[in-house]
Amino acid sequence: MTVKRNHVLVVDDEVDACLVMRAALRKAGFEVTVVHDGAAALNEFRVHNYDLVMLDVDMPGMSGYEVCTQLRIDAGPLLPIVMVTGMDDVESVQTAYQHGATDFIAKPINWGLIGHRVLYLLRAYETLVELRAAEARNEAVLGAIPDQLFELDGDARCLNFRAAANDPMANLGTAMVGKSIREFLPMAVARIWDVALHDAAARGFSSGQQYALETAAGTLWFEMSVSHKPGKSADTGSFIILSRNITERKESESRIERLAYFDNLTGLPNRHSFLERVDREVHRARRRKSMLAVLFMDLDGFKNVNDTMGHAAGDQILKRAAQRLHVGLRPSDYLGRPVASSEPLAADSVSNIELARLGGDEFTALVMDMNSAQDALLVAQRIGEIMRRPFEIEGREVVLTASIGVALFPTDGDDAATLLKHADTAMYQAKASGRDNAQIYNATLTTDVLARMELEAGLRAAIAHNEFFLTYQPQIDAASGTMCAVEALIRWQHPQRGLISPMEFIPLAEERGLIDQIGQWALHSACMQAAAWATAGQPLRVAVNLSPLQFRSPDVTSTVLATLAKTGLDPQALELEVTEGALMENSASTRVALQLLRDNGMRIALDDFGTGYSSLAYLTRMPISNIKIDKCFVNGLLGGGENEAIIRAVLAMAHSLGMRVTAEGVENAEQARMLKSLGCDFLQGYYFSRPVAAADIAAFHSRTWQFDDIPSMQDDADRRPALARVR
Numbered sequence: 001m002t003v004k005r006n007h008v009l010v011v012d013d014e015v016d017a018c019l020v021m022r023a024a025l026r027k028a029g030f031e032v033t034v035v036h037d038g039a040a041a042l043n044e045f046r047v048h049n050y051d052l053v054m055l056d057v058d059m060p061g062m063s064g065y066e067v068c069t070q071l072r073i074d075a076g077p078l079l080p081i082v083m084v085t086g087m088d089d090v091e092s093v094q095t096a097y098q099h100g101a102t103d104f105i106a107k108p109i110n111w112g113l114i115g116h117r118v119l120y121l122l123r124a125y126e127t128l129v130e131l132r133a134a135e136a137r138n139e140a141v142l143g144a145i146p147d148q149l150f151e152l153d154g155d156a157r158c159l160n161f162r163a164a165a166n167d168p169m170a171n172l173g174t175a176m177v178g179k180s181i182r183e184f185l186p187m188a189v190a191r192i193w194d195v196a197l198h199d200a201a202a203r204g205f206s207s208g209q210q211y212a213l214e215t216a217a218g219t220l221w222f223e224m225s226v227s228h229k230p231g232k233s234a235d236t237g238s239f240i241i242l243s244r245n246i247t248e249r250k251e252s253e254s255r256i257e258r259l260a261y262f263d264n265l266t267g268l269p270n271r272h273s274f275l276e277r278v279d280r281e282v283h284r285a286r287r288r289k290s291m292l293a294v295l296f297m298d299l300d301g302f303k304n305v306n307d308t309m310g311h312a313a314g315d316q317i318l319k320r321a322a323q324r325l326h327v328g329l330r331p332s333d334y335l336g337r338p339v340a341s342s343e344p345l346a347a348d349s350v351s352n353i354e355l356a357r358l359g360g361d362e363f364t365a366l367v368m369d370m371n372s373a374q375d376a377l378l379v380a381q382r383i384g385e386i387m388r389r390p391f392e393i394e395g396r397e398v399v400l401t402a403s404i405g406v407a408l409f410p411t412d413g414d415d416a417a418t419l420l421k422h423a424d425t426a427m428y429q430a431k432a433s434g435r436d437n438a439q440i441y442n443a444t445l446t447t448d449v450l451a452r453m454e455l456e457a458g459l460r461a462a463i464a465h466n467e468f469f470l471t472y473q474p475q476i477d478a479a480s481g482t483m484c485a486v487e488a489l490i491r492w493q494h495p496q497r498g499l500i501s502p503m504e505f506i507p508l509a510e511e512r513g514l515i516d517q518i519g520q521w522a523l524h525s526a527c528m529q530a531a532a533w534a535t536a537g538q539p540l541r542v543a544v545n546l547s548p549l550q551f552r553s554p555d556v557t558s559t560v561l562a563t564l565a566k567t568g569l570d571p572q573a574l575e576l577e578v579t580e581g582a583l584m585e586n587s588a589s590t591r592v593a594l595q596l597l598r599d600n601g602m603r604i605a606l607d608d609f610g611t612g613y614s615s616l617a618y619l620t621r622m623p624i625s626n627i628k629i630d631k632c633f634v635n636g637l638l639g640g641g642e643n644e645a646i647i648r649a650v651l652a653m654a655h656s657l658g659m660r661v662t663a664e665g666v667e668n669a670e671q672a673r674m675l676k677s678l679g680c681d682f683l684q685g686y687y688f689s690r691p692v693a694a695a696d697i698a699a700f701h702s703r704t705w706q707f708d709d710i711p712s713m714q715d716d717a718d719r720r721p722a723l724a725r726v727r
């Protein structure tokens, strides 16, 4: 809707000129008002609306230029202002434009044409006003579109960007202006844009491409449509891109997708998602060389409940079973309630469990981050317990049990389908062997693991009931042939099985996190015994074995010192036997701990030398006072050759570092003689005595063993006197 514009204000001090102008314009159909100076013109303009101003340059008072400047301010940029100038030189024309004039007319005026000239100027003005209105309308339309708008040139350089003010990407888009998408967008996103641009260049339009951007507000998803504006033949044109934030849509899509992954009745993952998860975890376990287990559980007697009480009751049971599993198998929960004793399980045996319902009364569990097959059976046992508790349904108590099959990765399969199948097979074995139990697919494993679990339960009980005792094995000073120390060796008097060797239970104690308690007990008992010997007037150094795991605890030194203080034992009467494994594991902190113990007067012996890393260079950095050569070298000594050479080398190295050497496992006089002649400082083994009860040690104080020294070792004579005897 356009209003006809035809009101002209004529400003000129020459009255005659005004009259002619008015006549000419009226004749052309305009309404005309005339004023004779600048001030009057400005006043007039403030009162009425004019569509065009004819302004004389040359006037007394305010010049036409000054009036023009003020009018521009008052009327805005669009009002046509025509300067009527007597001087048609370039300079005055320029001055007119500088002051904001729209056009100029030079005197003398061609009165016949003036009307057309003004008409033309007004039309242009109208067009401009309409254009501005259209622009404002476009702006409003664009403002209502939630999309981001990019304009790119043919080289994918951003010419323009606009977005709603609250668009989280507004700043980013603005920063993109002037840059190519390849320098600005992440590579993967730029590639998607490229494809869309090519598509649009070929077909004129492209839509549907989606991309994600990582922003401070999280991952945002966009879908773009591109239209191509062809350029003149030489250039490649430009692109208009609308990009819409579809993050919410994406999220609800994935929510819907998730529904397809869960079992409606119980809310647990379904078979499909379970298998996917197992496959992913198998990959991870393979990379990390770790174990995992798939447990397949079937509720014994469920079918019967379903048949007699109906499906609704059956569904209730399944729901509650799922709930119990969910709550009962949280790591903290089942680890806090170990199966066979009141002691919590080791913290490092925490396993991650993922549950699922395959359908019917079949549930599965994936056990991740396992330390041993035992972890899987622990979970199975826990499931058994959980299911054995009666369900109360429709006022009746229903008792069910679970038969569980276990398949282990990597032993029983290395993909999800195989593991599940084998767990299923194992579940049938569990059913066949009387229900309410768990079976591992590999049957011998079940027996082994169960035996270990039983042993572990026994071990916990042994700690609680004090079923351990120490035996002592004399160590003989090779030079004098008399007892110089004893090694304390632990024994377990099992109530049913009788004596159990530490070779069997120490590794298990280490694995199940029980070694600290047992080790502390042994240390304390040995110190008590040695202190008692000292009080009785027969002081004797006692060597105590420390497990590498005991060095993991930061307070190993304070424990030892506290034990000495409590028992009153002289630190010099205590030797601590450690293995290379302990030294290697955390060398810096172990070194500090050992040094502290030595500084406090204790001796440190390196146990089982030759069976581990045997890095001599490494040893020189450790505060070791004594090396114990493992019995396997002593055992093979008499065959000559390599073992003898090794013992010689160890002796030479140890002595050069000021360390003493003990030979372990000396079983006959021949070995004893040989070791003495090679330069061994101390000897220990069945030849002198088996480990015996503390009470039997007294008898050894008065004994002396004789060695017929074989004086063939040339270097013995020079070396031995150089060493201080430690007694």
Ligand code: C2E
Binding pocket: 473, 488, 489, 490, 501, 502, 503, 506, 519, 522, 544, 545, 546, 547, 577, 607, 608, 631, 664, 665, 666, 667, 684, 685, 686, 687, 691
């Ligand atoms: P080890 O520290 O190397 O102890 C020496 C083992 O060799 C002892 O076995 C000992 O009875 C045996 N032995 C001694 N003389 C002979 C011999 O002439 N011939 C043969 N064939 N064997 C001999 P034991 O008492 O069964 O201990 C086995 C291992 O258990 C020990 O090896 C040690 O590693 C560990 N152990 C024993 N007591 C403790 C303890 O209190 N704490 C810790 N952490 N480990 C212990």
Ligand code: CA
Binding pocket: 487, 545, 577, 607
């Ligand atoms: Ca030892």
Ligand code: CA
Binding pocket: 607, 608, 628, 630, 664
């Ligand atoms: Ca040893």
